[in-house]
Amino acid sequence: MALIITDECINCDVCEPECPNGAISQGDEIYVIEPDLCTECVGHFETSQCVEVxxxxxxxxxxxNTETEEQLRAKYERITSDNG
Incomplete structure (x- = not known):
């Protein structure tokens, strides 16, 4: 599954730089996660780095946006091959 940021976000700015896929950006009121770029850090880390911080x-x-581990891995492969 992709992740989302709820309206409890305090705009502390710690999540955005932790995302290895560049999926997190400042929205109108709170940070937002682009589901097409979110792999829950599959392929990069064992856990979702934004959640950790x-x-x-x-x-x-x-x-x-429910996705299996295999779908997240395929998204990771697509994203990293597009950037390479």
Whole structure:
């Protein structure tokens, strides 16, 4: 699944630089995650880095973007091959 940032976000700026895919950006009011770029850090790390650093635990799985580990890995492969 891709992740989403809830409205509990305090705009602390710690999640954006942790995303290896560049999926996190500042939205109108809070940070947002682009689901087409979010692999939950599959291919990069064992755990989602944004979730690890979030001080208010406002980053959760997106029920509207359910993906298997294999789908996340395929997305990672696509993203990294596009950038290479």
């Amino acid at each position: 979030c001080p208010v635990d406002c980053i959760i799985t997106d029920p509207d």
